[in-house]
Amino acid sequence: MIDMEKFDRVLKRVEKPARYIGMEKNSIIKDLNRVKVKFAFAFPDIYEVGMSHLGLHILYNLINNEEDIACERVFAPWTDMEEEMKKENIPLFTLENKEPIKNFDFIGFTLQYEMSYTNIINMLHLGDVPILSKDRREGDPFVIAGGPCAYNPEPIADIVDFFVIGEGEEVILEILDRYKDFKNTNKSRRDFLKEICKIEGIYVPAFYKVYYREDNTIDRMEPIVEGAPSTIKKRIIKNLDQVYYPEKLILPYIETIHDRIPLEIFRGCTRGCRFCQAGMIYRPVREKSIDRLLELAERLVESTGYENISLTSLSSCDYSELKLLISQLMDRYEEKRVGISLPSLRLDSFSLEVLKEIQKVRKTGLTFAPEAGSQRLRDVINKGVNEEDLINAVTYAFEEGWSTIKLYFMIGLPTETEEDLLGIKDLGYKVKDIFFSMPKEKRKGNLKVTLSASCFVPKPFTPFQWVGQNSIDEFNEKINLLKDNIRDRKIIFNYHDPKLSYLEAVIARGDRRLSKVLIRAWEKGCKFDGWSEKFDYNKWMEAFEELGIDGDFYALRERNFDEILPWDFIDAGVRKEYLIKEYEKAKEGKLTRDCRLGCTNCGINKSFTGGVC
Amino acid sequence: MRLRVKFTKENYLKYISHLDLMRLFQRAFRRGNIPIKYSEGFNPQPKFSIANPLALGIESEEEYMDIDLEERISPKAFIEIMNKELPEGIRVLDARYVKDNRSITSLISWAYYQIYFEAKNINSGEELNKLVNNWLEMDKIIIKRIRKKGRRVIEKEEDIKPLIGNIVIKEDKQGEENNNLKSVNIVMNCLLKAGDKGNLKPIDLLEAMEKYIQPGIDFDSMGIKRIGLFTERGGSIELPM
Numbered sequence: 001m002i003d004m005e006k007f008d009r010v011l012k013r014v015e016k017p018a019r020y021i022g023m024e025k026n027s028i029i030k031d032l033n034r035v036k037v038k039f040a041f042a043f044p045d046i047y048e049v050g051m052s053h054l055g056l057h058i059l060y061n062l063i064n065n066e067e068d069i070a071c072e073r074v075f076a077p078w079t080d081m082e083e084e085m086k087k088e089n090i091p092l093f094t095l096e097n098k099e100p101i102k103n104f105d106f107i108g109f110t111l112q113y114e115m116s117y118t119n120i121i122n123m124l125h126l127g128d129v130p131i132l133s134k135d136r137r138e139g140d141p142f143v144i145a146g147g148p149c150a151y152n153p154e155p156i157a158d159i160v161d162f163f164v165i166g167e168g169e170e171v172i173l174e175i176l177d178r179y180k181d182f183k184n185t186n187k188s189r190r191d192f193l194k195e196i197c198k199i200e201g202i203y204v205p206a207f208y209k210v211y212y213r214e215d216n217t218i219d220r221m222e223p224i225v226e227g228a229p230s231t232i233k234k235r236i237i238k239n240l241d242q243v244y245y246p247e248k249l250i251l252p253y254i255e256t257i258h259d260r261i262p263l264e265i266f267r268g269c270t271r272g273c274r275f276c277q278a279g280m281i282y283r284p285v286r287e288k289s290i291d292r293l294l295e296l297a298e299r300l301v302e303s304t305g306y307e308n309i310s311l312t313s314l315s316s317c318d319y320s321e322l323k324l325l326i327s328q329l330m331d332r333y334e335e336k337r338v339g340i341s342l343p344s345l346r347l348d349s350f351s352l353e354v355l356k357e358i359q360k361v362r363k364t365g366l367t368f369a370p371e372a373g374s375q376r377l378r379d380v381i382n383k384g385v386n387e388e389d390l391i392n393a394v395t396y397a398f399e400e401g402w403s404t405i406k407l408y409f410m411i412g413l414p415t416e417t418e419e420d421l422l423g424i425k426d427l428g429y430k431v432k433d434i435f436f437s438m439p440k441e442k443r444k445g446n447l448k449v450t451l452s453a454s455c456f457v458p459k460p461f462t463p464f465q466w467v468g469q470n471s472i473d474e475f476n477e478k479i480n481l482l483k484d485n486i487r488d489r490k491i492i493f494n495y496h497d498p499k500l501s502y503l504e505a506v507i508a509r510g511d512r513r514l515s516k517v518l519i520r521a522w523e524k525g526c527k528f529d530g531w532s533e534k535f536d537y538n539k540w541m542e543a544f545e546e547l548g549i550d551g552d553f554y555a556l557r558e559r560n561f562d563e564i565l566p567w568d569f570i571d572a573g574v575r576k577e578y579l580i581k582e583y584e585k586a587k588e589g590k591l592t593r594d595c596r597l598g599c600t601n602c603g604i605n606k607s608f609t610g611g612v613c
Numbered sequence: 614m615r616l617r618v619k620f621t622k623e624n625y626l627k628y629i630s631h632l633d634l635m636r637l638f639q640r641a642f643r644r645g646n647i648p649i650k651y652s653e654g655f656n657p658q659p660k661f662s663i664a665n666p667l668a669l670g671i672e673s674e675e676e677y678m679d680i681d682l683e684e685r686i687s688p689k690a691f692i693e694i695m696n697k698e699l700p701e702g703i704r705v706l707d708a709r710y711v712k713d714n715r716s717i718t719s720l721i722s723w724a725y726y727q728i729y730f731e732a733k734n735i736n737s738g739e740e741l742n743k744l745v746n747n748w749l750e751m752d753k754i755i756i757k758r759i760r761k762k763g764r765r766v767i768e769k770e771e772d773i774k775p776l777i778g779n780i781v782i783k784e785d786k787q788g789e790e791n792n793n794l795k796s797v798n799i800v801m802n803c804l805l806k807a808g809d810k811g812n813l814k815p816i817d818l819l820e821a822m823e824k825y826i827q828p829g830i831d832f833d834s835m836g837i838k839r840i841g842l843f844t845e846r847g848g849s850i851e852l853p854m
Contacts, residue, residue: 012670012833017628025700251640253629259636305640305698336643337657 002093002100010084018254019047020081022073022095025251026303028060029096030070032103036180037069040094040104040141044119045112045530047075051250052258054312055110055147055168061246062169069176072096072104074127076119079528082126092127101127105179107141108172109160111149114507115500115530117156120145121522124159131519133161133206138189144175151234151281152460152567155507157205158515162193165201165570166234167267169243174199197228201235203570204228210512210566216553218511218564233571236608240267240286247299251306260308260341261300263293265325269314270596273371274382274586275410277459278314280574283604285318285596290325297329301338308339316342317351318596326357344369347389352396366397369408372416373423379589380415382582387427394431398438403445405431411478411495412456412470414586421478424451428491451486452494453479455501459508460567461574463582468558469505472498499537503529505555511566514554517543575603614682616691617717617854619707622673623838626702631666634703638663638678641698647691650681664717664842664853665724665807668814673839675706677853679717685710709854723778723850724807725841726815731788733796734829738785741799744826745780756821773821776813778804796831804850807842 011017023029032038041060043050050056056073063071072094077085085092091100101107107129109120121131124143130136133143145156146164153163164171175196182192197204207228211219223230237243249261268285269278288296297309309329311319319325329340340358345351347368355366370385372378378385394405409424428451435447455475458467470478475498486493507514520543528534544551559565561580568576578601585592592600599605622634629637639659642649651657660681667673688708695705713720735741748754753772760767784800805813815837823830843850 009833011628017670018625018630018633021625021628023625023700253626253633253637255633255636302644305643305645307639307643337651337659338643 001098002090003088004098006088006090007098010081010088010090013084014081015078016254019075020077020095021253022098024253026248027073027096027250028064028071030064032070032097032099035068035070036183037106037176038099038104039063039069039071039176040074040101040107041071042074042101042107042109042120042123043076044109044116044123045076045528046078047252048254048256050075051252051256053110053112054262054264057246057249057262058244059108059168059172060250061248062244063172063176065244066173066176068180070096072099074101074107074123076116076123076528077126079534082122085126092123102129102141104141105183106176107143109143109145109147111145111147111156113530114149114155114504115535117507117518118522118526118529120156120159121519122527125522132158134158136161136189140189142189142192148278148281149508151277151570151572152508152510153203153205153570154512154566155510155514155518157512159518160205161189162196163203163205164235165203165232167237168235169237171199171201171235175202194225194227197225200233203232205512208569216550218566220564221569231569231571233607234281234573236284236573237267237286240264240288241292245288245296247296248303249300249306251304258310259306260310261297261304261306262312263297263300263309264288264313265293265311265316265319265322266313270318270594271315271384272382272582272592272595272600272602274380274463274582275371275413275456275459276314277462280461280579280602281572282314283573283602284608287320290321290328293325294328294332298332301333301336307337308341309333310341310343312343314344315346316344317346317348317354322354323357326354330357347385347393352393355397356400366402366404367406367408368393370427371408371410372413372420373409373425373427374420376589377413377416377420377423379591380586381410381413382586382592384591384594387430390427391430391434394434398435398444399442401444403435403443404448404450406450406452407431409451409453410456411453411482412475412501414464414467415589416478418481421481422485424453425482425485427451428486428493429488432488432490447490449491450494451482451491453482454496455498457501457505457508460565461572461579463579463586465509465565465579466559466561466563466583469502469555470498471552471556472502475501497532497535500529500532500535502551502555503537503540506551507554509566510554513549517547517549520547571607573602573604573608575606578602614685615711615713616680616682616688617709617711618678618680618691618705619854620676620678620699620703620705622667622676622703624672624702626700627667627670627672630669631663634663637699637703641695642680645694645698647680647694648683648686650683662716662718664721667839668816671815671837671839675839675841677717677721677842679711707854711854717853719809720844720853721842722806722808722810722845723804723843724839725802725804725843727783727838727840728801728803728815728819729799729834729836730801730819731796731798731831731834732828733831734827735797737797738782738799741785741797741801741828742782744828745782745822748822748826749774749777749780754821754825756817756824758817773813773817776806776811777818778806780804796829799828802840 074094142161145160150163193204207225209224210221213219266287268282371383431449458464479495524539650660663678691708692705754774758769780803786798788796788798
């Protein structure tokens with residue numbers, strides 16, 4: 001345990017000290033001297049962000065269900081806390097027992113977004129754990145990582161001892177079981193890694209060597225340790241009704257980003273939007289049954305007292321019995337004033353009926369994502385939504401009394417033209433016209449339309465994984481075009497920082513040569529890069545320059561189909577031929593149907609079973 | 614039906630804000646199936662209010678709230694259920710039905726605090742006591758208060774003397790010697806005006822003390838605990854329940 005006197009002193013000086021105190025309802029504190037394995041679940045961002053992550057709650061409770069294993073949480077301390085901890089010599093500690101993370105057997109990071117990687121380095125450093133995998137010795141923790149960004153693990157290959165690719169509920173217990181056995185022997189770290197690299201879904205980067213060509217592309221990647229598989233197959237859970245789901249959730253004292261019950265209704269998505277990594281890597285679709293969901297909802301409301309249940313998934317309106325589920329939940333919880341919310345709404349009449357149902361209890365925010373401004377471009381990205389849908393949806397929303405509408409778009413999508421861009425503006429103005437075409441007495445509230453544009457980042461395992469990203473200059477021109485054209489006090493135009501999106505693109509499709517850039521950028525002070533007030537683009541550029549690594553090579557370059565991509569050794573279920581075909585269809589503006597309506601041959605049902613396929 | 618509840622907020626829970634505390638109670642009421650009343654409308658809120666929100670970092674042995682209930686439950690059952698649902702740092706001490714329609718916030722007019730600090734310019738509690746008593750003899754004690762009105766910052770002078778009920782030095786202990794500097798550990802109780810008709814924060818009092826009589830307070834060492842809230846009737850102070 002850290003020195004609690006120092007801890008108390010430090011708490012007096014920092015903003016939001018409750019981030020660091022732990023002891024929330026439903027948190028689990030075990031006697032660390034009486035467990036066999038200590039697992040630190042590490043989220044490389046602040047408490048409020050990390051506590052909003054469903055995977056944390058699942059794995060935390062799942063691991064703690066094992067009597068002889070303790071799972072404790074650790075988050076990135078905000079910069080003020082970091083300063084104070086350094087002054088007092090307090091090493092990074094877990095919230096439960098305030099135990100330094102270096103005393104744990106595992107430190108497991110979840111990789112939710114690329115721009116949190118410097119925080120991983122920083123947390124290891126604050127925890128007195130060697131940053132590079134090769135510098136860790138017997139007795140040091142194993143640094144492991146999983147989550148969506150682990151589908152391209154290469155940029156942090158030098159830092160992480162092993163990755164878990166895919167869904168973690170089963171494999172994490174397999175790992176911990178093997179570790180218990182390992183602890184009873186005199187075997188080395190390397191022996192342990194050699195053993196677990198045979199488990200499906202485990203990737204030990206140190207067991208592979210990558211050879212490069214003169215043009216800096218990859219020539220080949222080879223296992224250099226016997227038994228290390230040449231392909232790593234992602235793990236999936238076959239039956240979502242039978243998989244573990246927590247019946248208790250840690251209840252934060254302070255408000256978090258998603259401060260409600262996350263009720264996961266299904267995994268995967270059948271829509272096939274071509275820019276969307278989640279839609280590809282989480283295939284196939286697997287639903288939880290209504291009975292199971294009602295049972296979970298009851299336990300979770302009972303154990304937390306939360307006032308809202310969020311039906312989470314990648315596209316919640318696609319749940320096959322959504323209306324039934326919602327009406328059952330409403331029947332049960334209306335009296336208790338527990339609201340139901342849907343994090344993602346599609347622009348169709350069905351979604352709106354559902355919305356109307358939910359509204360009876362509590363109003364939720366109204367946000368739609370047409371993603372692109374013109375029909376042509378929406379077809380390119382396979383977003384099966386048309387303008388009529390938007391007009392119907394918005395008309396309905398205004399009639400029902402909404403007056404604040406937010407529309408999400410991406411700029412820099414493949415084949416985008418000026419016309420497509422101005423389509424974003426046109427949609428905003430159309431929404432405004434719909435509002436004011438209603439008779440005055442029917443208009444409720446003050447109209448506010450927000451058009452929000454993010455800069456497109458091509459991601460691995462999507463049909464756009466070969467695409468060269470727009471340059472920062474191109475993005476800025478596009479943003480300026482929209483800024484100049486959107487001139488209305490009712491319409492607000494927001495946009496993401498192209499510099500941040502550029503770096504995200506570099507890292508998202510980077511290879512293992514980037515590990516040293518990440519470390520150099522961190523040495524220069526980069527952390528919390530996802531926070532605009534902390535992001536320092538120039539420091540990153542210095543890091544690239546000093547190491548002679550060209551970011552444009554990763555972000556801006558259009559790849560050939562025959563190029564070996566850094567993540568090709570991972571089998572995510574969706575075949576490369578399918579992704580190529582989808583990219584070709586995109587260029588022609590051809591749609592691919594929702595695979596609930598018939599298989600589109602992505603390959604997931606060939607190598608994996610379960611789901612709707 | 615209005616239930617008046619006395620509770621504590623101690624130890625690390627001093628680091629959760631008033632809004633955090635409201636959420637915490639709201640969820641504990643739901644877990645415990647307390648038949649609380651809700652407001653009407655799209656966003657129904659449970660009807661309860663906590664008197665005189667504590668500032669972040671201050672503990673309390675006696676906080677009060679009023680809860681509007683839909684149906685009657687026995688105060689004893691209420692206390693039992695809530696203490697099962699609440700974290701250790703928050704304990705319900707007492708609960709009673711009240712007929713009074715005035716809100717608990719409007720009733721409270723005095724707060725009693727216990728303040729711990731280290732002071733390096735004095736040798737004993739007795740010395741501080743004398744300084745304080747002389748200080749309180751002044752006709753006026755003026756402090757500067759900063760108010761923010763939109764973007765403008767307005768500095769205002771205020772006489773806090775009428776806001777100070779009393780100040781008592783409870784304890785003193787010689788502190789450890791540090792770089793040849795000796796400090797005295799002081800425990801001081803003070804009764805300060807609280808509520809809509811005049812309010813003095815304990816930290817403002819300490820800053821004023823430092824400004825006028827310079828005991829050399831180490832603000833890093835300071836710990837504040839509220840040990841009572843009182844109503845005023847006919848010139849004397851009374852417990853709210």
